Amino acid sequence: MIDIIPSGASLGAQVRGLDLGKPLDAAMRDTLLTAWHRHQVLVFRDQDLGDDALIAFTGAIGEVQMAPDSDVTAGFGGFADVSPAITTISNIVKDGRKIGALGHAEADWHTDMSYLDTPPSASILYAIQVPASGGNTAFCDMYAAYKALDDDMKARITGRRAIHDFTYTSAGVLRVGHKEITDVRDTPGARHPLVRTHPDTGRKCLYLGRRINGYILDLPVAESEALLDLLWAAATRPEFVWEHTWQRGDVVMWDNRCVMHHRDAFDPAETRLMHRTQIRGDGPS
Numbered sequence: 001m002i003d004i005i006p007s008g009a010s011l012g013a014q015v016r017g018l019d020l021g022k023p024l025d026a027a028m029r030d031t032l033l034t035a036w037h038r039h040q041v042l043v044f045r046d047q048d049l050g051d052d053a054l055i056a057f058t059g060a061i062g063e064v065q066m067a068p069d070s071d072v073t074a075g076f077g078g079f080a081d082v083s084p085a086i087t088t089i090s091n092i093v094k095d096g097r098k099i100g101a102l103g104h105a106e107a108d109w110h111t112d113m114s115y116l117d118t119p120p121s122a123s124i125l126y127a128i129q130v131p132a133s134g135g136n137t138a139f140c141d142m143y144a145a146y147k148a149l150d151d152d153m154k155a156r157i158t159g160r161r162a163i164h165d166f167t168y169t170s171a172g173v174l175r176v177g178h179k180e181i182t183d184v185r186d187t188p189g190a191r192h193p194l195v196r197t198h199p200d201t202g203r204k205c206l207y208l209g210r211r212i213n214g215y216i217l218d219l220p221v222a223e224s225e226a227l228l229d230l231l232w233a234a235a236t237r238p239e240f241v242w243e244h245t246w247q248r249g250d251v252v253m254w255d256n257r258c259v260m261h262h263r264d265a266f267d268p269a270e271t272r273l274m275h276r277t278q279i280r281g282d283g284p285s
Contacts, residue, residue: 002028004035009242010141011259013039020044020251021053024060032061036122037201040259041139043244044251047126054126054251054277055085061253062279065120082275089125089274091266100273107170107263109140109236112256112278114209115166115189120256121281127250129273134266138243142205142258145235146195149206153234156227157194162216164189164209170263172212184215184224191217194231196284198258205258206235207284235260257281 002017013035024032036042049057058064064085082088090100113119125137146154166189167178174180181187194216196207208214211232216224244252254261256278266272 002031004039006039007242010144010240011040011139012043012242012244013041014043014045016045018044020047020057021049024057029060036253036255040141040143041242041244041252041254044253045247045249047249047251049126049251051083051086051275054124054275055083057251058085058124058277058279061124062121065278065280085277087276087278089276090129090272091268092271092273102169102263104135104266104268104270104272105172106265108172108210108212109232109260109262110170110210111164111208111260114164114192114207117190118283119190119281120278122253122279123256124251124253124277124279126275127246127248127273128275129271130246130248130250131266131270131272134264134270135272136243136245136264137252138241138262138264139254140236140260140262141240141242142207142235142260143198143203144240145237146204146206148237148240149234153230154195157231160194160216160219161191162194162209162214162224162228163187164192165213166190168210168212170210181213184213184221187213187215189213192284196257198255199282201258203258206231207257208232208235208260236262257284 002015005014007013066084067087088100089102091104092099112123165187167175167181192207195204197204214228216227
């Protein structure tokens with residue numbers, strides 16, 4: 001028997017009484033999916049998982065998605081001693097070599113890998129080491145953000161598509177082999193609708209990806225910039241945001257289709273080590 005405790009915010013819930021190291025039966029999987037579709041972010045505390053168990057849990061929820069080659073070269077995957085299904089998020093340096101990605105700096109609001117034509121539907125992050133303070137992850141509810149828009153704004157963005165930048169990581173690091181963008185209309189990356197319909201819930205949500213080098217197709221650049229600024233401000237209003245304070249052993253699973261997230265910076269003298277898996281998605285529509 002499990003308990004699902006809502007966060008009290010627009011999104012987020014804690015699942016109690018479940019050991020993710022044990023196989024999920026069909027009934028429990030359905031229970032978790034129902035809770036996930038309702039709350040968008042699920043937290044499982046006090047877990048003790050090896051990589052195989054984390055991958056097995058991910059595979060019980062959906063098809064495991066490997067890190068693309070582009071992320072390997074950017075420092076987001078392919079590290080030694082971990083499965084290709086695992087992305088290491090860490091500031092640890094061992095023998096002069098980074099063991100993971102993103103370091104200790106702030107990670108801006110973003111949707112994971114939205115620069116791909118088919119971004120992952122979910123990210124699952126497991127906390128192995130956490131700093132004493134900082135490094136919290138905030139999530140924002142893109143269903144609520146869309147619903148709160150007035151009718152005129154909804155009409156302005158319906159049918160519009162935007163570029164999701166491929167050149168920078170969410171920590172603001174230029175990817176290997178890429179140059180700084182001087183004209184956002186030339187930004188490499190997927191073109192996705194500003195409003196998408198969730199394939200499982202049928203609900204509409206904003207879909208913004210990441211702000212840097214964003215551009216709404218077929219608009220003058222100045223108009224695109226102004227409209228994107230309005231949409232990003234609408235999406236990250238405090239009433240749509242919930243922040244998770246990490247503890248060692250936490251597993252957090254979020255819906256990458258209707259949620260954006262942001263990570264606080266933390267003291268570089270402290271260590272943070274997380275392993276992430278992802279579930280294959282489909283093209284936003």
